[in-house]
Amino acid sequence: MTASGSTYTTNSNIPAQTAGTTVYYVIDATDDDSATTTSSEQSYTVIAPATTTIPYTEDFSAGWGQTYRYDIAGTKPWYIYNNDNASCNGYGSTLEEHWLVLPGINFNNYSNERMTFNTIATHGTIDANNYLKLLYSNNYPGLGDPTSSTWTEIAFANGGIGGGETSSGVLDLSGISGTNVYLAFKYYSTNSPTRWEIDDINIYLATPLITVNPTTLTGFTYQGTGPSTAQTFTVSGADLTADIVLTAPTNYEISLSENTGYTSSLTLTAAKLGVNETTIYVRLKAGLAIGTYNNEDITLSSSGATNKTVTCSGEVTTPPPPNVPTATAATSVTNTSFTANWNAVSGATGYYLDVYTKTTGGNASDLFISEYVEGSSNNKGIEIYNGTGASVDLSSYSLKQYNNGATIPTYTLGLSGTLANGSVYRIVNSNQTIFGTNYDLSTNSSVMGFNGNDAVAIFNGANLVDVVGPIGDASDWGKDVTLVRKEAASVPSAIYSASDWDSHAADTITNWGSHTFSGSTTVTYVSGYQNLNVGNVTSYNVDTGRAPGTTYYYVVRAYNAYGTSGNSNEQEVVTLDGPVPVELASFTATISAQNYITLTWVTQTETGMRGYYIYRGTDGDIAGAQNVSPLIPSLNSSQMQTYMFEDTEVYETGTYYYWLQTNDLDGAVNYHGPVSVFYNALGDNPTPEIPLATKLHAVYPNPFNPLVFIPFSLAKDNDVSFKIYNSRGQIVKHYELGNKAVGNYRITWDGTDYNGNTLSNGVYQIVMTAGSQAYQTKTTLLK
Structure with missing residues (x-):
């Protein structure tokens, strides 16, 4: 027993009693x-230490619940604040130290246990002498002084002084493990108390929870080889016990980077509580x-x-056909032939060539x-003109649209009524705002929903008559534009x-509502040169077989496995008047045994020729060359x-360049060359090969x-093939010679077709x- 003034204190060991027992003493x-x-x-x-199970909640709205409070120092213990929160304020x-034990x-x-709560800190300071801590102990008995047990701190977030209610x-x-673990809040303050x-x-x-956003991705697309442009989604994980594994389907791939690292599977490592977004x-x-x-x-x-x-x-969509090629000026023009030229188009595997003449005037052959x-929004219109010279019944006609570069018609609009000669038939989208009532047909047909990459064509029955826009081309060839047919168009x-x-x-x-037509231009194709497949070349020798001094036109179209482009620009070429004065087979320069430079030229034919001059220069520019010969x-x-x-x-000593000047009887002059040769003034010149x-x-x-011999020469190694066409442009014989070295060659044709059948007379x-x-x-079979 101890005494303090008139107060006495003694400790007595009272035998243990069942919880809830009331013990009386004097x-x-x-x-x-x-x-x-x-x-x-x-x-x-007698009370027993409180225990509970998970889940456990306490919001203090009904008092202290199962919590236990113990005061170590001070006179200001835990209290219920605002009838809602457990509060302590020193x-x-x-010195104040008070414990609130759960x-x-x-x-x-249990496993995967979690805890949350809210706090509010007001006044004072949060530091080593003024704080609120969350701790746990697995050796605290549940009652009595908690400081005699071992406690481990659990850090938590707070909003700081004046930060408001914070999770x-x-x-x-x-x-945490143990059969009877207590969690407790320890309030402690000294010199700057906080409530x-x-x-x-x-x-x-x-x-464990996985969250993704969005859950659907659409619109992946590409043409050709791919891949598509990347799209994104986000993934995060909470309360995970393992990593997140992402597995892509067969035809898609995933990455953590937009441009690299694509694979079929990814693993996102789970941190302590999950995976960040x-x-x-x-x-x-x-x-x-x-396909789709x-x-x-x-x-x-x-x-x-x-x-x-x-x-x-x-x-994965069908790639568009090649771009439209650009035709360039013809070369090697003679009285009966010329070489058509054009620029190569990326992705093209071949070209079609049309060669034709044109005559103007007269009626159009059809609508x-x-x-x-x-135009903007729904301002869409198609105007059809009748220049045939007579009224046309429209009942057999239709307007068809090739949607988004399709190669076959997607939508059809049947027409009706009669269109007088020299008149137009106007069709507009029913939601237009610019035509007013200036139309013959207002319709919401899908045909009138074109948007710049949809060719529109007139059909008469099943026959395509006329078209605006390149069929099969998905580019915006006709977007935000008005196109008016030229009055002298073909x-x-x-x-x-x-x-x-x-x-x-x-x-x-x-121009809407009328059209000026100067008369139809009639196109006549040179035999064998309509849609002629010339292969994957950028020039083609055209033997017109027509009279000299004739104006010809040519266009080319590029093709590949996905379709054919529209026509190139049109090139005009005029064949020479009269026969070609000279057809030159070769022109060479060599060193003679006497150490002179010998110029040799071989002609196949000569007509109306006066003779030849030789010009020499020290570079490849003829402007500086000089005549070194008399007229030959x-x-x-x-x-x-x-x-x-x-x-x-x-x-x-040096390299010299030579040109051969041909002079016609009519005064025309042409140059051939240059050819070059290295000359050593001291002799010892190598004997050059004669170029082919x-x-x-x-x-x-x-x-x-029955036989014709076909000679040819090669200036360099090349793959060589021959095709023989009849007068209708049909291939009757085809020779694939494979790769041939530099040299002179000859093949023989016996006038038979693929099957060995003897062909008829003709060119x-x-x-x-x-x-x-x-x-x-050309050659002529004549039996």
């Missing part, structure tokens, strides 16, 4: 005179076949979590589209040519002739029966292809 006091005094009866009720005191939990019965964040308790409030305590078992890039794989790839799922999984999916849809309006035309149209700004309708007269022979000139006036020209030589005999065209160049000549 105290007897005896003084020095042995006088005894008995106190009044006192009592207490204001005005130098009921014990058997953590060994602790999700606290991971899964590392702490605690509310909404929640201890629960976490369920992560961006995933997705794209349609390269090299897929043309819809409703394919990326699967996201983690042990214990419900799998999530991101559904992907896309397509044609005279105006195309692709109409009607089943192949779109941009050169036949004048272009105006969007919503222009100045021509023999004007239809047989092969050889000419020579020896230049004996070269004295300095790649050429298809004149066949013989001509006419022939046959022989076309030799050497590499990317084509050469042609």
Whole structure:
């Protein structure tokens, strides 16, 4: 027993009692005179340490619940603040330490435990002498002084002084073990007390959760080899017990980076409580076949979590046909032939060539589209003109649209009524705002929903009559524009040519409602040269077989496996008047045994020739060359002739360039060359090889029966093939010679077709292809 003034304290070991038992006691006091005094009866009720299970919540709205409070120092214990929060405030005191203990939990019965609560800190300071801590102990008995037990701190988030109600964040308790573990809040303050409030305590078992956004990705697309442009979704994980594994479907691939690292599977490592929001890039794989790839799922999984999916849809579309080629000026123009030229188009595997003449005036052979309006919003109009010279019943006609570059019609609009000669038939979208009532047909037909990459055509029955726009071209060739047919255009035309149209700004309708037509231009194709497949070359020798001094036109179209382009620009070429004065077989320069430079040229034929001059220069520019020969007269022979000139006036070592000037009787002058040769003034000049020209030589005999010999020469190694066409442009014989070395060659044709059948009399065209160049000549089979 101890005494402090008139207060006495004693510790007595009272036998353990069942929880809920009320124990009564009195105290007897005896003084020095042995006088005894008995106190009044006192009592207490035995309580047991509180325990609970998970989930556990406490919001203090009904008091203290199962919590236990113990005061270590000070006079300001925990209290209920605002009828809602547990609060402790050491204001005005130098030392306060008070504990708020939660009921014990058997953590060994659970896994993946989590805890959250809210706090408010007001006044004072948060530091080593003034704080609120969350701790746990697995050796605290549940009652009495907690400082005699071992406690471990659990850090939590707070909003700081004046930060308002703040969540602790999700606290991971899964590392705690023990059959009777107590969690407690320790309030402590000394020199700068803070009022702490605690509310909404929640201890629960976490369920692993995967979150994705969005869950659907659409619109993946590409043409050609791919891959598609990447799209993204985000993934995050909470309360995970394992990594998140992402598995892409067969035709898609995923990455953590937009441009690299694509694969079929990714693993996102789970940190302490999950996976932070992560961006995933997705794209349609390269090299897929043309088709749709819809409703394919990326699967996201983690042990214990419900799998999530991101559904992907896309397509690989048919690539567009090649771009329109650019035709360039003709070369090697003679009285009966010329070489058509054009620029190569990327992706083209071959070209079609049209060669034709034109005559103007007269009526059109059928109806044609005279105006195309692709304006803002629904301002769409098609104008059809009748220039046939007679009224036309429209009941057999229709307007068809090739949607988004299609190669077959997508939508059809039937026409009706009668269209007088010289009149137009105007069709507009029913939602237009610019035409007013200036139309013959207002319709909501899908045909009138074109938007710049949809060719529109007139059909008469099943026959395509006229078209605006390149069929099969998905580019925006006609977007936001008004196109008006030129008055002298070649109409009607089943192949779109941009050169036949004048272009105006969007919503222009100045010409709408009438059309000026100067008469139809009639196109006559040179036999064998309509849609002629010339292969993958950029020039082609055209033997027109027509009179000299004739104006010809040519256009080319590029093609590949995905379609054919529209027409190139039109090139005009005029054949020479009269026969070609000279056909040169070769022109060479060599060093003679006397150390002179010898010029040699061989002609196939000569007509109307005066003779030749030789020009010499020290570079490849003829402007600085000088005439070094007298006139060398021509023999004007239809047989092969050889000419020579020896230049004996070269004295300095160096490379020299020579040109052969041909002079016609009518005064026309042409140059051939240059050829070059290295000259050593001291002699010892190497004997140069005589260069060959790649050429298809004149066949013989001509006419022939039954055999014709076809000689040719190659200036360099090349793949060589021959095709022989009849007068209708049909291939009757085909020779694939494979790769041939430099040299002179000859093949023989016996006048039979593929099957060995003897062909009929007539003119046959022989076309030799050497590499990317084509050469042609003609022969006559005459039995």
